[in-house]
Structure formats: structure tokens, C-alpha cells
Amino acid sequence: MSINEHSSLCKDIAKIESAHQECIDRAYRIPIFLSTTTHLNDNQQQFLNRIILEIENALLFPRTLPLSESYPESILTDIRRLVSSSYGMLAVNLRRFVIQTVDVNAGPLPPSTPFWTGSVYSQVEPSMAFQFGLPLLLVREEDTDANNGIWAGGIAPLNLFIVWHSETQTEDQFFNTPEWRSAFANWSAQEEMLFIYRQSLSSSTDVNDNLIL
Helix, strand or coil: CCCCHHHHHHHHHHCCCCCCCHHHHHHHHHEEEECCCCCCCCHHHHHHHHHHHHHHHEEEECCCCCCCCCCCCCHHHHHHHHHCCCEEEEEEEHHHHHHHHCCCCCCCEEEEEEEEEEECCHHHHHHHHHCCCCEEEEEEEEEECCCHHHCCCCCHHHHHEEEEEECCCHHHHCCCCCHHHHHHHHHHHHHHHHHHHHHHHHHHHHHHHHHHH
8 A cells, every 4th residue: 555545544543533523523412403593694603603512511412403303293383392302492592673662451551662682583492491390501692681571680590691792792701701601510510410411300200110111
């Protein structure tokens, strides 16, 4: 075998080993529900990409409707299916619409200062995950749904709630804050514990089934 052939063979083997390792890493990642919107500006997309990288580096596998998951059922059924087959949820509520109140059905008209809202599913999906008992981590772009639904102050526990100051904070600054690092580490540890707990229950059920048989 010539030197060139040997070099080419080594490169092929390295590629195969790399692909094999990637498959192993993916197989051992714990699936989590990444709740977000598909309508993003460039800054939001870069932030979401960094979130995904953080998740994958923690050996978690992000699943999102309808990007990575799609089922031939109603939207609520799809969400319930994804929630029930995940071990945690990271919800990212990003600015979507600017709203200004012009009228109300009763009572005095509130201040007409415009405010940001996110996707309606940023309310639905985390609520369903909380009901199912999944570990939650909530990340909100500044001023988004600040007084609306589960994102309003005092609704969700403060230790689950991180705010991204998109106009004054770079990605590196956000992901290096003690708030993010502490909350993310705690949240990802809860996924691992839930995964181990469910696996132990599954193993116990298999043993009992074999004993019965």
C-alpha cells in the first residue's frame, strides 16, 4: 500500500469513527421540549442557535414543533405527545407583536403604552409541561408578555425565570451570567434525575413482567 493510499484510508477511518461517535452521543442525549416560535429576526435566531448549542453540549436533545417533530394530529394533541415523551422543557418567549390597547369591554381604559407579546404557544406549551410535572426553565426576551399569562411577575417561580436584555446584552454576556449558568445547570440536572427515575421504573416493570411470565 502506497503512502497516499494509507493516508486516504486513515482519513476514511477517522470519518467513520467520528460519525459513529456522533451517533452514540445523539443516542445518549436526553430528549427535552424546546418551546419557541419560528418567526424570528436575525438577532433572535442567533440567540436561539446559542440556546440549542447550550442544550446539546449538556447532552440533551432539543425537540420542537413543528421543526423536529410533526404528527398527523391536532396541535394540542401534538403538544401533549411531545410533553409526555420529554424529560424537561426550556421555553423561550421572544418578541413577536407590538400591542397597543385602544378599547376594553368594561372599566377604565388602561395606559395606551405599546408592549410586546410573544407567540400564543409560549403560554400553552409551558403550561401543559408544568401540568405534566416536567422540569421547566423559562427564558423571556425583555418586555415580552411582562404582564400576560404565565410570564407575568409572580406566576412562575423566580428561580425558573431568566430575562434576556436583547437591546443591551450580547449573547456571551447573557450566557455567562450567574443567573443563566446556575438556572441551566440546575434544570439540566433535574432532567437527568427524571430520566434515571423513569428508566428505573421501566426496568422494575420489566423484571416484574418476567417474574409473572
